Amino acid sequence: MIWFANDVVHFHQHEPCVYCIYCIPSHIGITGNEKADQAAKSALNLPNITSYPLPYSDIISSIKKHLFTRWQHLWHNSTSNKLHNIYPTLPINSNYPKAQLTRQEQTLYNRLRIGHTYLTHSYFLKDEDPPICVPCNSLLTVEHILISCIDFDIIRQNFYTASNLRDLFHNIHPKRIIFFCTRHWPY
């Protein structure tokens, strides 16, 4: 109410006016509204209910809500999905607008989020063994390089500090992650 009053005063600051603010009671306790509520509830007990066609637009929000619930259920069970670890709850939104990234940067950022890059997954195409990070003697994955590789420990700190992928993709600006990759990692 205070915000609204200030806004009105600001809007009309050059045109002095007199404003009256009324408190309007809710419908509870008003005889006509109480009767209308009772009539609506009693209609539920009628033996024959007449059907009336409704515009399809009335049901769109219900369909959207139903589909979103089903999507969340499917997503909740997709625990092997790498993106699920980062975004356990839908929708999959970054805290940062995509408009801040070029098309090429968006592509790289999305590849990092799903954990698939040429460096880490080209062995499928070449029919080779999965790549190994020699200094760490562990599988070379996107998560390993972005979070835990000892070879990049000091360099990473120049761009960001994150304890896991969820922390990284929720709290670090995409540009910082992309700069780290494009300058120091042949992704």
Ligand SMILES: [Zn+2]
């Ligand atoms: Zn390593």
